[in-house]
Amino acid sequence: MPSVLSIGDAIIDAVELAPGKVEYFPGGAALNLAVGIARLGLISQLVTRFGADRHGFLIERYLREEGVRIFNPANVDFTGVALSRRKNGEPTYEFTPVMFRRRIAFTSEVLAAIGTASAVAVNSFPFDDARQADALVAALRQATGLVIIDPNPRPRLINDMAAFRRGAEKAMAHSALVKISDEDAALLYAGERKAAVTRLFHLGVATVLHTHGADGASIHTKSGASVSAGAAPRTSPIIDTMGAGDATLATVISFILRQGMPENAGAWRDCLQEAMQVAGATCAHAGGALMLPVGSSLQSRANP
Numbered sequence: 001m002p003s004v005l006s007i008g009d010a011i012i013d014a015v016e017l018a019p020g021k022v023e024y025f026p027g028g029a030a031l032n033l034a035v036g037i038a039r040l041g042l043i044s045q046l047v048t049r050f051g052a053d054r055h056g057f058l059i060e061r062y063l064r065e066e067g068v069r070i071f072n073p074a075n076v077d078f079t080g081v082a083l084s085r086r087k088n089g090e091p092t093y094e095f096t097p098v099m100f101r102r103r104i105a106f107t108s109e110v111l112a113a114i115g116t117a118s119a120v121a122v123n124s125f126p127f128d129d130a131r132q133a134d135a136l137v138a139a140l141r142q143a144t145g146l147v148i149i150d151p152n153p154r155p156r157l158i159n160d161m162a163a164f165r166r167g168a169e170k171a172m173a174h175s176a177l178v179k180i181s182d183e184d185a186a187l188l189y190a191g192e193r194k195a196a197v198t199r200l201f202h203l204g205v206a207t208v209l210h211t212h213g214a215d216g217a218s219i220h221t222k223s224g225a226s227v228s229a230g231a232a233p234r235t236s237p238i239i240d241t242m243g244a245g246d247a248t249l250a251t252v253i254s255f256i257l258r259q260g261m262p263e264n265a266g267a268w269r270d271c272l273q274e275a276m277q278v279a280g281a282t283c284a285h286a287g288g289a290l291m292l293p294v295g296s297s298l299q300s301r302a303n304p
Contacts (some may be wrong), residue, residue: 002257003043005117006034007104007136008124010048010063010072011080012055014241015280016288026062027082027122029152032243035248038288042257045069045117045273047110048072049102055079071113073105074226083139084242086106095157102126106139114139118257119146122171127151128160133167140174148257150179150249153187161187172203177256179209179249184298207261209252213243216276219268227265229272232280232293243288244279 001187008030016022029079030048037127040045046068050056056079080099085092104125114120120143126132151168165188172178178200182193189191189196197208197220211217216230255262255271281293 001041001043002118003045003116004034004037004119004121004253004257005045005047005113006030006037007047007122007190008033009080009102010046010059011082011099012058013288014081014083015240015242015286016083016085017240022056022083023286025289026059027242027288028080029150029246029288030122031059031063031245032288032290033121033150033250034063034064034068035124036243036247038255039290039292040250040254043069043255045071045113045287047071047104047106047113049073049077049104050076051075051077051079051098053078055081067220071107071110073107073110077101093154093156095154099157100159101133103129104136106135111139111142115142115144116117117143117145119148119253121148121150121249121253122175123150123249124152125154125155125168125171127167127171128158130163130167133170137170138173138226140171146175146177146253148249148253150177150245151177151184151188152245153184155187164188169203172200175205177207177209177252178205179245179252181211181245182213185210192216209249213241213244213246217272217279219272222266224263225265225268227268227272229269229276232273232276234280237283238283239281240286240288243282243290246288247276247282248279248292251278 009028010031011028013027034046078098082094083094130153149172185196208220218228277293281291
């Protein structure tokens, strides 16, 4: 069975769904991706950093229950917390100080896991830290499978956007697939969709997954394919859009590893439509965890 190694944040999402009512969920983009991969029936592993505190124990228990193998080298810091408030389902974030100190340790065990994974996916990483970015790039050289980068910039979490872009581009130059959102393009490339895709192709990226919020998503390949899919028809109210992008990426990775890299527009359209169905189901629930559409054939693949 294909395996995916996710690298990045595992934190606590403190979600204020109504004024004064806060619920706590294990979250972070990399954690959401890793859980999504597991729920889609693939072997899932996560390289991250969280503390030996009550929030960290909650994250660890959750990941083990979801069947995700954890690489979490010893850490004396606390677990990061992101407080998010909602307006029309869209989140805005505030971060605890520890989030600005987050580091990933690339131990020999982690390097071995990178070398054997079918895919390595980096999702939410401190790219503005030059040492961390260089360490990641060196580690990715061990990869023999598909390398995927989702830079996932969060403005309130980045001290130097230019440094973040430099670090992210170093990593993206070693990837086959990059996922960006319209918001990411605005932050990194002045909001120009075409310019963002062209820049990524110039770095050597072969495939760009571009998400457009309520307008769905598109795939662009260096070989010339360009395919779009609209958001799935809504069957229930939108509760929270926080995990939509991670659910989209997890579904695309799963599709590629199960069926091979799509070679034509029709196959890419099938891939995107499947991803939009999963993203839609995810938005109908609070928190960032991937949810499978009711009655979908995807449920037969999922881990019990």
